[in-house]
Amino acid sequence: IQRVANTVPLSVFHCTTRDTELMGYSIPKGTLVIENLTSVLNEEGQWKFPHEFNPENFLNDQGEFMILRLLSNGSGPRICLGEGLARMELFLIVVTLLRKFKFIWPEDAGEPDFTPVYGVTLTPKPYRMKVQLRTSQ
Numbered sequence: 802i803q804r805v806a807n808t809v810p811l812s813v814f815h816c817t818t819r820d821t822e823l824m825g826y827s828i829p830k831g832t833l834v835i836e837n838l839t840s841v842l843n844e845e846g847q848w849k850f851p852h853e854f855n856p857e858n859f860l861n862d863q864g865e866f867m868i869l870r871l872l873s874n875g876s877g878p879r880i881c882l883g884e885g886l887a888r889m890e891l892f893l894i895v896v897t898l899l900r901k902f903k904f905i906w907p908e909d910a911g912e913p914d915f916t917p918v919y920g921v922t923l924t925p926k927p928y929r930m931k932v933q934l935r936t937s938q
């Protein structure tokens with residue numbers, strides 16, 4: 802979910818505090834550095850299905866779960882302080898909703914439009930969804 806949602810596509814802007822050499826590039830002191838997380842999270846060649854929601858992106862050839870650093874919350878000394886909290890909340894909220902309800906795309910709603918709404922964060926366009934209480938079996 803976090804890979805496809807790409808919630809903070811340009812991360813938090815940073816600035817070099819000294820002249821820096823990175824992979825052959827010289828970055829002078831005081832340069833504004835903007836990360837492109839959209840590229841990281843959708844890079845062709847890095848993901849089996851870069852442009853679709855497919856949990857198989859996180860499985861190896863034997864079908865086992867691969868432990869990856871997803872990078873949707875940045876990395877390094879300034880990594881997102883809320884990463885663990887955000888991940889736990891997402892898990893609890895999504896699992897609780899899916900256990901209680903079925904989410905059904907309405908037949909008359911046409912194809913879903915995945916074009917994001919741009920801001921500091923990316924959000925989906927408003928959409929209608931049929932929500933049905935699951936019956937206990």
Ligand code: HEM
Nearest residue numbers: 808809812813873874875876879880881882883884886887
């Ligand atoms: C899915 C939810 C979230 C996403 C995708 C996200 C993403 C990010 C990203 C990309 C950065 C920049 C990291 C970097 O510069 O390498 C960041 C920084 C930060 N985030 Fe989050 N974040 C999320 C939720 C939260 C929550 C819930 C909190 C607090 C409770 C939080 C607090 C922070 C703070 C304080 C920083 C700045 C850390 C620093 O500069 O030292 N974030 N976040």
